[in-house]
Amino acid sequence: MKPAFAIGLDYGTNSVRAVVVDCANGRSIGTHVANYPSGDQGVLLDPKDPHLARQSPADYISGLGASVKGALVEAAREPGFDPSRVVGIGVDTTGSTPLPVDARNQPLALDPKWKGNLAAQAWLWKDHTGAADAAAITETARQRAPHYLAPIGGVYSSEWFWSKVWRCLKVAPDVFDAAASWVELADFVPALLAGVDKPSGIERSICAAGHKAMYSDVWGGLPAKEFLSCLDPKLAALRDRLFEKAHAPDRPAGRLTKAWATELGLPEGITVAMGGFDAHYGAVGAGVKTGTLVKIIGTSTCDCAIASAREPMKDVPGICGIVNGSIMPGYYGIEAGQSAVGDILHWWVDVVCLGSDVLHAQLSEEAARLRPGESGLLALDWNNGNRTILVDPRLTGLILGQTLHTTRAEIYRALVEATAFGARAIVERLQEYGVPVDRVVCCGGIAEKNDLFMQIYADVLGHPMLVAGSPQTPALGSAISAAVAAGLYPSFEEAQTKMTSLKEKRFVPDPKAKAVYDELYRMYRELHDTFGGVPGAKADLATLMKRLLAVRERHAH
Amino acid sequence: MKPAFAIGLDYGTNSVRAVVVDCANGRSIGTHVANYPSGDQGVLLDPKDPHLARQSPADYISGLGASVKGALVEAAREPGFDPSRVVGIGVDTTGSTPLPVDARNQPLALDPKWKGNLAAQAWLWKDHTGAADAAAITETARQRAPHYLAPIGGVYSSEWFWSKVWRCLKVAPDVFDAAASWVELADFVPALLAGVDKPSGIERSICAAGHKAMYSDVWGGLPAKEFLSCLDPKLAALRDRLFEKAHAPDRPAGRLTKAWATELGLPEGITVAMGGFDAHYGAVGAGVKTGTLVKIIGTSTCDCAIASAREPMKDVPGICGIVNGSIMPGYYGIEAGQSAVGDILHWWVDVVCLGSDVLHAQLSEEAARLRPGESGLLALDWNNGNRTILVDPRLTGLILGQTLHTTRAEIYRALVEATAFGARAIVERLQEYGVPVDRVVCCGGIAEKNDLFMQIYADVLGHPMLVAGSPQTPALGSAISAAVAAGLYPSFEEAQTKMTSLKEKRFVPDPKAKAVYDELYRMYRELHDTFGGVPGAKADLATLMKRLLAVRERHAH
Secondary structure, three states, rough: OOOOEEEEEEEEEOEEEEEEEEEOOOOOOEEEEEEOOOOEEOOOEEEEEEEEEEEEEHHHHHHHHHHHHHHHHHHHHOOOHHHHEEEEEEEOOOOEEEEEEEOOOOOOHHHHHHHHOOHHHOOOOOOOOOOOHHHHHHHHHHOOOHHHHHOOOOOOOOOOHHHHHHHHHHHHHHHHHHHHHHEEHHHHHHHOOOOOOOOOOOOOOOOOOOOHOOOOOHHOOOOOOOHHHHHHHHHHHHHOOOOOOOOOOOEEEOOHHHHHHHHHHOOOOEEEEEOEEHHHHHHHHHOOOOOOOEEEEEEOOOEEEEOOOOOOOOOOOOOOOOEEOOOOOOOEEEEEOOOOOOHHHHHHHHHHHHOOOOHHHHHHHHHHHOOOOOOOOEEEEEOEEEEOOOOOOOEEEEEEEEEEOOHHHHHHHHHHHHHHHHHHHHHHHHHHOOOOOOEEEEEEEEHHHOOHHHHHHHHHHOOOOOOOOOOOHHHHHHHHHHHHOOOOOOOHHHHHHHHOOOOOOOOOHHHHHHHHHHHHHHHHHHHHHHHOOOOOOOOOOOOHHHHHHHHHHHHHH | OOOEEEEEEEEEOOOEEEEEEOOOOOOEEEEEEEOOOOOOOOEEEEOOOOEEEEEEEHHHHHHHHHHHHHHHHOOOOOOOOHHHHEEEEEEEEEEOEEEEEOOOOOOOOOOOOOOOHHHHHHOOOOOOOHHHHHHHHHHHHHHHHHHHHHHHHHOOOOOOHHHHHHHHHHHOHHHHHHHOEEEEHOOOHHHHHHOOOOOOOOOOOHHHHHHOOOOEEEHHOOOOHHHHHHHHHHHHHHHHHHOEEEEEOOOEEEOHHHHHHHHHOOOOOEEEEEOOHHHHHHHOOOOOOOOEEEEEEOEEEEEEEEEEEOOOOOOOOOOOOOEEEOOOOOOOEEEEEOOOOHHHHHHHHHHHHOHHHHHHHHHHHHHHHOOOOOOOOOOOOOOEEOOOOOOOOOOEEEEEEEEEOOOOOHHHHHHHHHHHHHHHHHHHHHHHHHOOOOOOEEEEEHHHHHHHHHHHHHHHOOEEEEEEEOOOHHHHHHHHHHHHHOOOOOOHHHHHHHHEEEOOOEEEOHHHHHHHHHHHHHHHHHHHHHHHOOOOOOOOOOHHHHHHHHHHHHOOO
């Protein structure tokens, strides 16, 4: 084929990244990151409420132009590149990150009337203000429509669409009333690029709808108005202003408008692919296939797997989402995740130890000199709640086993281990319900940079940890989606074969370390099941500290 | 009476302090601190074993001369002071801190043969290497002589005499065999000053013997040889080389030798009082009486009370010691304590946060701006085990409730609160068994300097926290003992009336804070009883994190 390029746009928590990708081999030939200028590293916070996390839609729009233009400038240095050869744009974003829009699809937050109103902004994925609302949705669904909960792990999360929208209705009814509709960021950006000028014109992705808004074709789309009325009649009324049908990424979201083409320096009318969540497109870019678990390890973690949609799929309790078509057409997309991974290390190093990247590296180096079990510490990875397998945002952190000699590096390592144990709980749950996990492919900054972290994960999970070839798998996955939508490849699978790869470096489990971690993991599960409220939890907490000391004594240098 | 002065010598964990006291009013007119030069701030450590803590006897001897001479230099500036008017010397020390001596009462450690041998040094109070030995002693006593355990809380501690001596026998049998006897530091220093040149000539204090060596007149002194034989025949043999009788401080330990008189510049032959533990003499110097709990708050805490020996005293489970005459003649001395208090704050500020005194002050100031319950944190104060009421050195620390926003100041406050909850568990246990606690008098550096700490204690305990007038109550108590032994006062009570006082500043409970802490204390007890293995512990750990969040939400600013 002739040289062809696609652009992947990846909206993260603190910045948006654009990558220009060579569709022949997936190689990135230009990339640019635009940081969101607002708030604390792009996140609007409320000092009085640690659960609140919002973003300014203006940052999304300014970041779009800045990142794409920057990436094209870099790509222009590549021999053979020409912007006229860009065939499409794909978009992935954080989610569930819904924002209220007006009748012309303009974010309410851009209207001077709502300037500074936190409820009118985008409600970032990690906003947990809707915890009580999520609990009420779960309760109502358990009583009236338990089938709504089955494919989303049995518990509705405060991170998800309806919890946030309902919370807005309660705390800022004026904002709620002013919203013509609510749009996931993943659907908003493609609609913006395609010039969709009314909410009903937006192609909504099954990825966002199915995983976060209780949408399923099985029950005719979004939850029934009767159900929503039980929450609040205004939510039932909102259903009419949302959408009837959501789609797998098997069609384009639209065509690039003249205005955006001019603004960005791209051909008018090129394909804009359907949006998706960063993790889902990240899984595509990491080469997800049956039997592969893709872990996108960042501030939080998203674990993605797929299973053929030709056979019926069992529900998996506590796994937050199983949605047909949410990752690739023709497959169930299976999504799990941990609410905080990098964020827990960030908390320890930056918030508590007042450190920086230098200290991250230093603690990682010191921690690498420790043996498994040597610190006597055991921690729970719940500083931001537990997304999978407990689906409970109102859980908090725990560190146990400290002596007067416990160091910051030992705690750093214990926190890495805690996240690895949380990851293992997810893998075991998937396997228990028939989802094979034969290989683990990691992506994200931590996978690239933190060898200690990766080795601990290999030792805790007992699988080699592979690393995706691209450092920007979500953007690559978005670009793959654009390449497929533009017709360059007949399927995602064929595009993946050409456009994805693995790094040579891999992390292989050490059997001795694995044996210690098997023991520590069982103790982790005692804490996890007890404090997490797992029915019938088995634990002997009266001896736990002593058993940890015994492990410590066996494994100290 | 004519002007008369006494010297109190206080052997602490990192230094020895000498204080010259005016016997008319208890006023300190000269003081000097000599730091121990060896090890880490005077403590010999083993990087491979965090439970090991030893001290060099050479430091004790060099510190004696330096501190007394320094104190006399300062006292010499006081009009009316004359060294010839010094009537006695009293000594208090850490304990149980036993050291092996040869047939001439010389510490083995001073013999070049044992230079650098950690087992030949003094075994500092906080050495926990004998944890397994302590457990075996407890087990053996439960089976064969449960009465030995009744007055010491039901569990023999790794911090105590026999655990350490037995440990030495196991790990360094050559040192054990070379020892003619073992002497508590509290008995060693008076014997040294009095020139006692054989172990059998040492006056042994009931304070050390009764609280730490299972000595009681009720069963004829130290544990029977039959019992010790069950542990090891060599311990039974050692019994003959220890002592038959221990005494309340109702007699002198001896008279100052000519050599020491010359060395120190004091009159030859003045009274050397019986030694005692720092906490016990500290209680005397703080004005302990029936109904008063004296808290000596330092790296660890010792809580002391007395009860008239005219009535029989019930045993109190988990209270480490009830010994007739151990604080003052005529009273049961009741000793409880927390294994780490200042040390936990030191751990957090210095070891984890790599801070210093400046950071201590800064965190205390930041923490003071938080309301009770506002952080959502709950901690256990067990980084160095639990001395009272669980008597279990193999417990470790726990911090729970962290979010991604939890600060070092919040954790600092949670650790202060944890120690306060531990203190409350002791007070409640005493009251439950009929020991009245009507007022609490605190002494030690933290009581003098850390207002936040004291206010939290007042709010958690629900009692006003009074502060002893003297900043050096152990040394003052030792001086009182010397004044009584020298015949200046007919009793400790009369000496206390003249020589002790309270500071004007006191800390009064705030009823609102008290109510929040009542609630948090119940949650603390859920963790405490569960992880501490209290039989029949009641806890609902599955909801604990959520209840803490609820408290947090009620009390946030």
